[in-house]
Amino acid sequence: MESTKQLSLRDSRDRRLPLISPPCGLVIFGITGDLARKKLVPALYDLANRGLLHPAFALTGFARRDWDTGDFEDFIEKSVKENARTEWNESTWKQFSSGLRFVAGSFDDEDAFDQLAQTVKELDENRGTGGNHAFYLSIPPNSFSTVVGQLARSGLNDDRGNAQFRRIIIEKPFGHDLESAQDLAKTLQEVFAEEDTFRIDHYLGKETVQNILAMRFANIMFEPLWNSRYVDHVQITMAEDVGIGSRAGYYDGVGAARDVIQNHLLQLMALTAMEEPVTFNPDDVRVEKEKVLSAVRLPEDLSTTTATGQYSAGWQGGEYVRSFLEEDNIDPDSKTETFAAMTLYVDTRRWAGVPFYLRTGKRLGKRVTEIAVVFKRAAHTPFDHESTQELGNNALVIRVQPDEGMTIRFGSKVPGTEMRVRDVTMDFAYGHAFTEDSPQAYERLLLDAISGQSPLFPAQREVELSWQILDPVLRYWEEQGSPEPYRPGTWGPKSADDMLTKSGRTWRIP
Numbered sequence: 001m002e003s004t005k006q007l008s009l010r011d012s013r014d015r016r017l018p019l020i021s022p023p024c025g026l027v028i029f030g031i032t033g034d035l036a037r038k039k040l041v042p043a044l045y046d047l048a049n050r051g052l053l054h055p056a057f058a059l060t061g062f063a064r065r066d067w068d069t070g071d072f073e074d075f076i077e078k079s080v081k082e083n084a085r086t087e088w089n090e091s092t093w094k095q096f097s098s099g100l101r102f103v104a105g106s107f108d109d110e111d112a113f114d115q116l117a118q119t120v121k122e123l124d125e126n127r128g129t130g131g132n133h134a135f136y137l138s139i140p141p142n143s144f145s146t147v148v149g150q151l152a153r154s155g156l157n158d159d160r161g162n163a164q165f166r167r168i169i170i171e172k173p174f175g176h177d178l179e180s181a182q183d184l185a186k187t188l189q190e191v192f193a194e195e196d197t198f199r200i201d202h203y204l205g206k207e208t209v210q211n212i213l214a215m216r217f218a219n220i221m222f223e224p225l226w227n228s229r230y231v232d233h234v235q236i237t238m239a240e241d242v243g244i245g246s247r248a249g250y251y252d253g254v255g256a257a258r259d260v261i262q263n264h265l266l267q268l269m270a271l272t273a274m275e276e277p278v279t280f281n282p283d284d285v286r287v288e289k290e291k292v293l294s295a296v297r298l299p300e301d302l303s304t305t306t307a308t309g310q311y312s313a314g315w316q317g318g319e320y321v322r323s324f325l326e327e328d329n330i331d332p333d334s335k336t337e338t339f340a341a342m343t344l345y346v347d348t349r350r351w352a353g354v355p356f357y358l359r360t361g362k363r364l365g366k367r368v369t370e371i372a373v374v375f376k377r378a379a380h381t382p383f384d385h386e387s388t389q390e391l392g393n394n395a396l397v398i399r400v401q402p403d404e405g406m407t408i409r410f411g412s413k414v415p416g417t418e419m420r421v422r423d424v425t426m427d428f429a430y431g432h433a434f435t436e437d438s439p440q441a442y443e444r445l446l447l448d449a450i451s452g453q454s455p456l457f458p459a460q461r462e463v464e465l466s467w468q469i470l471d472p473v474l475r476y477w478e479e480q481g482s483p484e485p486y487r488p489g490t491w492g493p494k495s496a497d498d499m500l501t502k503s504g505r506t507w508r509i510p
């Protein structure tokens with residue numbers, strides 16, 4: 001008889017095989033939105049171009065447009081030509097476009113959903129989608145329950161006792177606090193099983209984010225240092241140089257912490273801090289991430305350990321940009337933060353006393369996402385103070401984007417007769433080490449969702465634990481009133497710098 005360990009090893013080996021989707025259909029609600037146009041549709045085409053979609057794959061758009069199939073095809077073709085990563089290929093397009101369908105209607109229109117059910121049936125009969133369908137909600141969360149209710153009413157969630165699959169794929173925000181996240185989960189759970197619910201956190205689809213696990217657990221040299229004995233602190237930054245653009249409707253009242261920390265940054269932190277999972281199977285990875293999230297502790301005094309900011313008007317990159325409050329459709333009295341930073345602790349033996357500093361913001365110095373593990377200084381060196389004046393802390397920086405890779409910072413002797421030690425860096429860049437381009441996050445996530453692979457999707461419990469961490473901070477900020485203004489192109493408000501200088505540390509300028 002095979003032992004459990006042997007079985008799990010075999011499972012993880014199977015997961016290395018390139019996936020090819022099963023025959024299936026995908027229905028996108030919100031197909032005319034930015035996300036679908038710029039990311040989802042091009043990612044599907046790229047998958048088809050890479051030979052990873054079953055030839056029977058069919059994409060159905062659902063939207064309130066007076067379109068026929070021809071109009072829809074034109075829209076998809078334009079979106080692919082403008083945004084796909086891989087080259088235009090006539091034969092891929094021929095196969096892909098033959099599976100395009102469009103259903104016009106609003107979310108409360110029962111006839112439109114009946115027509116959608118008809119379309120799905122027709123695809124099963126004529127295209128061979130085999131009764132397997134996934135429904136992607138790229139729509140405002142306040143429409144989730146209407147759409148999910150309609151899917152149930154028209155029988156579109158019926159998987160014939162598991163003989164076929166019917167899945168739901170949702171985009172954040174998963175609620176705006178713990179309570180609303182639980183309400184949302186209840187709405188979904190009435191219609192779809194948890195294992196058929198795929199929550200997208202597109203950061204988890206990024207190659208560099210998956211590489212955190214490869215780097216930590218496939219090597220010997222990092223893990224022995226990965227603990228409070230050697231790590232001084234960890235900085236996780238997700239910075240953007242752009243403002244909110246045309247997303248006022250979504251962003252105002254949501255803010256940087258709900259938009260980015262609740263999901264992307266807490267997931268990055270969980271992957272950085274978690275213990276080695278038994279295998280890379282979804283349940284094993286999830287258990288370890290959940291342990292980290294449930295061990296997170298906020299500092300007692302949030303006034304000195306968190307910071308919020310809102311960008312003001314000013315010059316950035318040679319251009320005068322308006323303030324957040326002057327952006328189209330933003331309430332001129334809005335207290336929404338466009339910058340958020342916080343200190344978190346992970347109360348485990350591995351991480352006792354090590355602060356994790358998380359920060360994110362719009363209109364910052366540049367677009368960059370990185371995880372910097374900053375090590376303690378050597379307890380003793382045989383060099384005098386003069387020799388090591390230019391030596392900082394050793395650090396390992398995982399560059400999630402844009403220059404995907406990793407940098408190690410350490411001290412080295414400066415050439416010459418004196419013994420002077422200065423910081424130098426050693427670099428690994430994806431672009432140099434590998435010839436093939438990294439696929440886009442949505443390629444990986446869409447393929448995994450329609451193939452039923454779920455290690456890269458946060459479970460409901462992770463969503464709830466993340467809100468549990470954030471809710472007290474959000475309540476505290478709300479009591480404090482307006483966030484502190486910061487100039488565009490800088491690294492956020494002064495309070496964010498103070499947060500670190502108080503403990504003798506500084507933020508990295510990435």
Ligand code: BG6
Nearest residue numbers: 202203238240259260264369401
């Ligand atoms: C989204 C946020 O989740 O991530 C946006 O809602 C943000 O506000 C975006 O701009 C950034 O994604 P990426 O992949 O460009 O870092």
